[in-house]
Structure formats: C-alpha cells, structure tokens
Amino acid sequence: MSIPPIELINVTKTYGEFKAVDDISFTVPEGTICGFLGPNGAGKTTSIRMMLDILRPSSGSISILGAPRALDVRRRIGYLPEEKGLYKKMTATAMIAYFATLKGVPAREAKTTAGQLLEKYGLGSFQNHKCEALSKGMGQKVQVLASIAHDPDLVILDEPFSGLDPVNQGVMEEVIRDIRTRGKTILFSTHVMSHAERICERVVIMAAGRLIFDGTVEEAQSLLPRRVRVRGEGAASTLEQMHEVLSSSPSTDGREGVVELRLREGADPQKLLKNAFEKKIALEIFEVVDPNLHEVFVHLVGEDAREAAFR
Amino acid sequence: MIQVFRIAQREYMENVKTKGFWIGIIIFPILIWMMIELPKFLEEQGIPTRHLIIVDRSDGSGDIARQRITLLNRQKILAGLQKHMADATKSQREEKMDEIDLDPDQLLDQLEEGLERLGNPDLEIQPFQPDQLVKIGDLLPEQMLLDDTQWRNLKKLLLSQLPEDTPEFIEPPLRFQEVLLPDGYSLSNSDEEIEDLMRPYLRSEKNLKFGEEEVELFALLIIPEDVLKTNTRVRFWSPNLADNDLIDGILDSLSEEARQLEYNRRGIESKDVAEVASMKVRSVKFNPNKREGDEKVGIRDKIRQYAPIGFVYMLWVAIFTIAQMLLNNTIEEKSNRLIEVLLSSVTTTELLLGKVFGVAAVGVTMQCAWIGSLIAILRYKAGPSATWIADLIAAVITPELLGGFVFYFIAGYFFYAFLFAGIGSICNTIKEAQNFMSPLMLLMMVPLGTMTFIPNDPNGAIATALSWIPPWTPFVMMNRMAASPPVSEIYGTAALLLISVLVVFWLSAKIFRIGVLRTGQPPKLMELFRWLRGTHS
Numbered sequence: 001m002s003i004p005p006i007e008l009i010n011v012t013k014t015y016g017e018f019k020a021v022d023d024i025s026f027t028v029p030e031g032t033i034c035g036f037l038g039p040n041g042a043g044k045t046t047s048i049r050m051m052l053d054i055l056r057p058s059s060g061s062i063s064i065l066g067a068p069r070a071l072d073v074r075r076r077i078g079y080l081p082e083e084k085g086l087y088k089k090m091t092a093t094a095m096i097a098y099f100a101t102l103k104g105v106p107a108r109e110a111k112t113t114a115g116q117l118l119e120k121y122g123l124g125s126f127q128n129h130k131c132e133a134l135s136k137g138m139g140q141k142v143q144v145l146a147s148i149a150h151d152p153d154l155v156i157l158d159e160p161f162s163g164l165d166p167v168n169q170g171v172m173e174e175v176i177r178d179i180r181t182r183g184k185t186i187l188f189s190t191h192v193m194s195h196a197e198r199i200c201e202r203v204v205i206m207a208a209g210r211l212i213f214d215g216t217v218e219e220a221q222s223l224l225p226r227r228v229r230v231r232g233e234g235a236a237s238t239l240e241q242m243h244e245v246l247s248s249s250p251s252t253d254g255r256e257g258v259v260e261l262r263l264r265e266g267a268d269p270q271k272l273l274k275n276a277f278e279k280k281i282a283l284e285i286f287e288v289v290d291p292n293l294h295e296v297f298v299h300l301v302g303e304d305a306r307e308a309a310f311r
Numbered sequence: 312m313i314q315v316f317r318i319a320q321r322e323y324m325e326n327v328k329t330k331g332f333w334i335g336i337i338i339f340p341i342l343i344w345m346m347i348e349l350p351k352f353l354e355e356q357g358i359p360t361r362h363l364i365i366v367d368r369s370d371g372s373g374d375i376a377r378q379r380i381t382l383l384n385r386q387k388i389l390a391g392l393q394k395h396m397a398d399a400t401k402s403q404r405e406e407k408m409d410e411i412d413l414d415p416d417q418l419l420d421q422l423e424e425g426l427e428r429l430g431n432p433d434l435e436i437q438p439f440q441p442d443q444l445v446k447i448g449d450l451l452p453e454q455m456l457l458d459d460t461q462w463r464n465l466k467k468l469l470l471s472q473l474p475e476d477t478p479e480f481i482e483p484p485l486r487f488q489e490v491l492l493p494d495g496y497s498l499s500n501s502d503e504e505i506e507d508l509m510r511p512y513l514r515s516e517k518n519l520k521f522g523e524e525e526v527e528l529f530a531l532l533i534i535p536e537d538v539l540k541t542n543t544r545v546r547f548w549s550p551n552l553a554d555n556d557l558i559d560g561i562l563d564s565l566s567e568e569a570r571q572l573e574y575n576r577r578g579i580e581s582k583d584v585a586e587v588a589s590m591k592v593r594s595v596k597f598n599p600n601k602r603e604g605d606e607k608v609g610i611r612d613k614i615r616q617y618a619p620i621g622f623v624y625m626l627w628v629a630i631f632t633i634a635q636m637l638l639n640n641t642i643e644e645k646s647n648r649l650i651e652v653l654l655s656s657v658t659t660t661e662l663l664l665g666k667v668f669g670v671a672a673v674g675v676t677m678q679c680a681w682i683g684s685l686i687a688i689l690r691y692k693a694g695p696s697a698t699w700i701a702d703l704i705a706a707v708i709t710p711e712l713l714g715g716f717v718f719y720f721i722a723g724y725f726f727y728a729f730l731f732a733g734i735g736s737i738c739n740t741i742k743e744a745q746n747f748m749s750p751l752m753l754l755m756m757v758p759l760g761t762m763t764f765i766p767n768d769p770n771g772a773i774a775t776a777l778s779w780i781p782p783w784t785p786f787v788m789m790n791r792m793a794a795s796p797p798v799s800e801i802y803g804t805a806a807l808l809l810i811s812v813l814v815v816f817w818l819s820a821k822i823f824r825i826g827v828l829r830t831g832q833p834p835k836l837m838e839l840f841r842w843l844r845g846t847h848s
C-alpha cells in the first residue's frame with residue numbers, strides 16, 4: 001500500500017491556554033477527494049496551515065506525501081487559502097505563472113500552462129486582464145488555477161466554493177473532479193454539505209478543535225437511522241408497532257397523509273415492506289430515505305453547526 | 312535560493328511597472344532641469360523696470376539716492392554683460408582646464424591701463440584672458456560704474472575683447488526708473504497730501520504716465536529736509552516690502568554721505584577714511600590632510616567638503632522611498648492574504664529576503680536613473696568637456712565618497728528595509744502602520760537635522776557619538792567621509808552597523824513569521840516582545 005498523502009497523528013495546536021486543534025489523527029488515502037467539514041472555529045484552517053507547514057503543531061506529527069514537513073515537498077502541493085486575494089496589478093496569466101514558478105515550474109512552461117488552464121475553464125478571453133478587472137468569481141477561479149498550475153499531487157483547498165454563484169460552483173466541482181481524474185488527492189474544507197455529498201469519497205468532520213468523524217460518506221450516512229415514508233390506509237399505525245421502528249411523525253415534505261418512520265440503527269427497511277405485504281396493507285407510498293450529510297453533520301456537531309449550516 | 316530570486320524578480324517587475332516608479336524616475340531630472348532653467352528663465356524674462364517717485368525736500372540728498380539708482384541699474388547691466396562674456400568665451404575657457412589664479416589688483420591695473428589706451432590707436436591694449444573677463448565684473452569699484460565716461464568705455468573695452476563672431480550684446484531693461492509726480496502736484500504739497508494722492512497708485516488702482524506709457528508705481532520715497540544731520544526718517548511707501556534692494560541701497564548711500572559730513576566736521580580726511588576702510592585681511596586656506604606641497608584649498612576641495620551633504624540627502628531619500636515601498640506591498644500581500652499562498656511555497660525567510668532584494672533592485676534602478684540623468688543634464692548643459700563638471704565629478708568620484716555611498720546605501724537600506732518589512736507584517740492597513748511609523752520617523756529625522764552642521768566639525772564629539780548609533784551610522788558617517796575620519800572609527804562603526812543589520816534581520820524575520828499570518832488588531836508591544844522571546848508558536 002502506498003504512503004497516504006496526508007497523515008496526522010495526535011496533532012495538537014495551542015495558543016496559550018486555548019486549544020485550537022486538540023489531538024486529531026486522520027489519514028487521507030491517495031487518489032481520493034476528501035471533504036474537511038466543521039463549523040466556524042472548529043480548527044480546520046489551523047489544521048490546514050499545519051499540514052502546509054505554515055504553522056508548526058504544538059505536539060503530534062504530520063506526514064505530507066511521506067515527508068515530515070510540507071515545505072520539503074512543496075512543489076507537489078497546491079494550496080488555496082480561505083481568504084482569497086490576487087495581485088491587483090498582475091494579469092491573470094502572469095499571476096498563475098508566478099505561483100507555478102515558485103513551485104519550480106520553468107517560467108516559459110508556467111506561462112503556457114497558465115494560458116491553457118484559463119482557456120479550459122472559460123477565462124480564455126481574460127488572460128491579459130489585470131486581476132483587479134476580474135469579477136470575484138473569476139478572481140477566485142484564477143486563484144484556484146494558480147494553486148494547481150504546477151500539477152500537484154496533493155491539492156488542499158480551503159473553502160473553494162465560498163462566494164461563488166451556482167454556475168461557478170459547478171465549475172469548481174468540475175475542477176476538483178478533473179484533478180482527481182489525474183490520480184491526485186484533494187482535501188477541501190467547506191460548509192456546504194451538498195458539495196461534499198456530491199463529490200467527496202471521504203469526509204473528516206471537526207468541531208471545537210476535535211475530530212468527530214473520519215470515514216467514507218456512506219459510513220457517515222450510516223451514523224443516522226434511515227427513515228421510511230409511507231402512505232396507505234392503516235399503514236402507519238401498523239408499521240409503527242414494529243420493533244424496527246423507533247418513532248413516527250407526519251412527513252415534512254408537504255404531501256398529504258404521509259408519515260415518516262425512523263428506523264432503529266441497522267434495521268432493514270425490507271422487513272417493514274414484508275410486514276405490510278403480509279398484513280395486506282394497501283401501500284400508496286413506500287420510500288426509503290437515506291440521511292443526508294447535512295443531517296449527519298447537524299447530528300454530530302449539534303448546536304455548534306447552526307451557524308455553519310446556514311452560511 | 313531560486314525562490315528568493317523569483318520573489319525578488321516579481322517584486323521588481325511589479326514595482327517597475329507602476330506609474331509611481333516612472334513618475335519618480337522622470338520627475339527628478341525635470342526638477343533638476345527646472346532648477347537650472349528656472350532662474351535663467353526668470354532672469355531672461357527679467358523683472359520689469361520698476362518705477363518710483365522721489366520727493367526730495369532736502370538739499371541734494373535726492374541726488375545721492377538717484378546716484379544709487381544709477382548704480383543698481385548699471386550693476387544689472389554689468390551682470391548681463393558678464394553672462395554675455397561668459398557665454399561668448401565658453402569654448403575658449405573649456406580648452407583651458409587649469410585654474411588660473413587671478414590677482415585682483417593686477418587685473419584692475421590692467422583694466423585701467425586698457426581704459427586709458429582705449430581710443431588711441433597707437434597704443435596696444437593688453438588682451439584679457441577669458442577667465443579674467445568672466446571674473447572682472449566682480450572686482451569693479453563702484454566709482455568706475457558711476458562715472459558715465461568710464462562706464463561707457465568700460466563696456467566698450469570689455470566687448471572689444473570678445474571673439475569676433477560674438478552676437479551683439481543687448482542691454483537688459485533698467486531696474487529702476489524715476490518718474491515725476493502727476494500733474495498738479497509738486498513739492499509745495501505737504502507729505503500727507505502727496506501720500507494721500509499716491510495711495511491709489513501704490514495700490515495699482517491707478518497708473519502713472521511715463522512718456523507715452525502707462526506704468527505701475529512701485530515705490531514712493533519721501534526724503535525729509537536735513538535728513539543727513541537730524542534724526543528724521545526717510546518715508547518709503549511700496550506694496551512690495553520683500554524687494555529691499557532699492558531702499559537698502561539708498562539708505563546705504565545716504566548713511567555714507569552722512570558719515571562723510573561727520574568726518575569733515577571732525578576734521579578727518581574722508582580720503583584717509585576710505586583708504587583705511589579698504590584695508591582687508593585675506594587668508595589662504597590649507598588642508599593638513601592633503602599631500603605636502605598640495606595643501607592649498609581650491610574649489611575642488613570645497614565641493615569635496617560639501618559633496619557628502621548631497622550624498623547624505625540622496626541616501627536618506629533613497630532609503631526611505633524604497634523602504635516605504637516595501638512596507639506598502641508587504642501590507643498589500645498581507646491584507647489580501649496572498650501571503651498564505653506564498654508561504655505554502657516558500658519559507659518566511661525566503662519571502663522576506665526576496666522582497667527586500669527585489670525592492671532594493673527597484674531602488675538601485677531609480678538611483679542609477681537619477682544619477683545618470685543628472686550627469687546627462689549637467690553634460691548637456693555644460694558641454695562635453697566643461698571644467699566645472701570635471702571638477703564636480705572628480706570631487707565626488709573619490710574612493711572614499713563613492714565607496715562610502717555604496718556601502719552605506721546597502722547597509723542603511725537593509726537596516727531600514729528589514730525594520731519596515733517587520734512593521735508591514737504586523738499591520739493590515741497603512742493606517743495601522745502609521746502608528747508604528749511615527750516614532751520611527753522621528754528617529755529618521757535626526758540625521759537630516761545634523762546633516763548641515765556635521766561638516767563644520769566632522770570629527771567632533773557629537774559627530775563621533777552619533778556615528779556609533781546604528782540607525783544613524785550610514786548618514787552621519789557619509790557626512791563625515793570627506794574629512795577623513797579615523798580609520799578605527801570607519802571600520803568600528805561599519806562593523807557595528809553590519810551586526811545591527813543582522814540583528815534587525817533576525818528580529819524582523821521572527822516577527823514576520825508570526826505577523827504575516829495574523830489578522831485583526833496589530834499586536835501590543837508586550838506581545839511583540841513575547842514573539843521575540845519565542846513563547847509564541
């Protein structure tokens with residue numbers, strides 16, 4: 001098995017009394033898209049900065065692409081920070097090329113790549129525009145492209161979707177998937193669960209400096225009980241008697257007479273269907289609903305998540 | 312190291328591309344050009360002739376005033392004539408690189424002889440050297456200017472000495488011209504009446520008639536009776552109280568006349584007084600630091616003594632313009648969070664060094680452009696082989712001065728650059744930076760304040776003490792460079808300066824490392840101190 005691109009072992013970062021990151025350990029396997037989730041102040045940015053060796057952890061160890069310090073392998077890492085800025089007076093091409101050269105790409109090659117990337121992601125006609133003339137969304141795309149122009153093996157994006165309209169969010173997802181297609185590893189932090197749900201294979205969730213989940217999206221979803229929505233005469237009253245069902249309540253999806261049954265952990269919805277069939281209940285609706293990541297997130301981080309979820 | 316180069320390169324290119332950089336490059340030669348051309352231009356435009364009215368109630372004092380006006384007028388013409396002669400003999404003087412010692416007495420004798428022989432074709436006039444022609448104007452006694460015949464002959468003689476192809480000399484307009492009181496008024500009117508009448512003229516509300524022309528009245532001068540004997544005062548009315556040449560000159564002449572009268576009354580021969588008064592003790596200056604036999608101090612030495620002031624000023628301006636540049640773009644990178652991306656690619660030390668070197672290159676470019684344009688302008692203005700520019704360049708391009716300038720520029724720049732970069736790293740806006748800058752500005756003003764008095768006592772206690780304070784070492788030592796300060800001091804202060812540059816680098820790298828990632832309020836002093844002690848991160 002290959003060395004995981006990101007491996008954190010018992011990493012802690014303290015500022016005086018305050019523990020910004022408290023004893024976290026996780027790994028991100030090669031070639032995966034990993035979502036890094038957590039409410040504001042959870043310690044995501046601090047963790048990312050430690051992975052990049054911009055900050056040193058107070059204790060614990062970090063291995064990035066097999067190296068103890070990210071700076072040793074900086075040419076193989078791409079990074080987009082949370083707050084995005086550009087050199088206002090530089091052109092989009094020059095800006096992307098500059099960051100690529102800092103990562104060791106020869107100047108001429110960097111310039112060519114910059115032009116190609118801008119072309120590919122719909123900014124071809126803005127190549128020679130100064131960054132100050134770009135819209136916020138365009139500027140952000142330029143920054144993302146600047147962080148990947150040297151074709152890094154590991155890409156770390158801090159809040160890549162924030163501030164983008166839905167169309168550009170789609171483009172950003174495309175960028176991330178493209179990187180993955182080339183066999184690279186991506187870690188990105190976000191507050192928007194739908195993005196994570198759509199493109200991530202794994203998620204790492206942090207809250208208040210601690211790691212509260214690390215696993216695949218399916219594993220995360222399995223943390224919450226599944227639900228079954230039913231409609232039909234006597235369906236709800238019969239099925240809610242079953243051992244598998246925890247509770248029932250009218251469905252909130254707006255449809256008349258639909259009842260939502262929450263299942264016990266590990267319960268098989270097929271048993272409910274079988275039971276209804278045996279009891280000869282005329283089912284009009286029988287839907288198995290998997291919990292979404294948002295619900296898992298809210299469940300895991302509780303009240304802390306409120307602020308984050310509505311961002 | 313390649314990263315440092317890349318950052319420096321970008322820093323350089325970005326600064327060089329700004330309008331401010333080019334404005335800075337262009338504005339300097341324009342200013343120099345204006346400094347050279349403007350006085351000349353104003354002179355050529357000339358202050359128009361100023362008109363005045365003299366109300367003379369005394370017995371002859373008005374004529375003394377008029378004589379003074381004639382003198383002022385002829386001095387102006389003489390100045391024009393001198394310039395004319397200087398222009399006409401320019402190429403001749405350039406050929407002669409040696410400085411000629413001009414003996415004033417001998418020159419005047421030659422002039423008087425020339426004046427006597429003028430108009431007599433049998434007697435040959437001993438020709439004047441071009442250098443003598445340029446300088447003779449400064450030596451002429453007032454008496455010679457005031458005597459109409461001598462004055463006429465003098466002009467003729469001097470102009471006859473110029474090369475044949477010299478264009479004709481055009482006399483500049485008179486400086487002062489007396490006009491008469493308006494019709495209907497005369498000395499029979501009282502001072503008050505005349506003053507009331509002239510007020511609107513003095514305020515430029517009305518114009519006077521002078522021949523066919525309408526002219527503005529510049530001044531009204533009322534000379535009271537017995538002005539030379541009693542304590543009565545001359546009344547001088549003028550809307551322009553800044554131009555005192557007229558009234559000062561007239562008062563000088565009147566005072567002189569009053570003194571003459573008094574000498575006579577006391578039975579002292581005024582000729583004796585004049586002779587005694589013309590006695591003057593002169594000096595010849597020597598510099599012990601020069602080679603034996605070559606100790607006499609010439610113009611070159613004078614330029615050399617004052618050249619360091621120019622260097623200090625240039626050093627100061629250069630260091631602070633570019634250190635300020637560094638401060639600004641550190642804050643820019645910090646406030647738009649680019650610094651984080653940079654730091655994922657380079658170490659803080661690489662970033663700091665790259666920025667400092669890049670901006671240094673900008674400064675050096677600017678300096679070279681300035682010095683280059685300065686030399687170009689001087690050469691253009693003075694012709695390809697002008698002696699004085701040779702003097703200037705020879706005076707300035709000595710190993711001590713030039714070497715000193717280069718060393719102190721580099722060391723001083725790095726000292727302040729690291730300091731400014733450190734400050735930039737803890738501030739999010741220029742406004743925040745200003746809080747830190749104001750005490751620093753005060754610190755920086757000191758060498759400017761001492762700049763002019765250090766050459767008076769370059770190796771004195773104050774200069775020596777200031778030399779040992781690292782922030783001031785570059786400026787103060789540069790200032791003293793021409794005076795050959797003790798070698799031990801040169802190397803001692805240089806060593807101390809270099810050590811402080813390293814200390815400032817180390818401190819600011821430490822602050823930079825923490826500061827650049829920090830958002831929000833700039834840190835308090837105590838907090839900075841903790842950073843330096845390393846109890847943070």
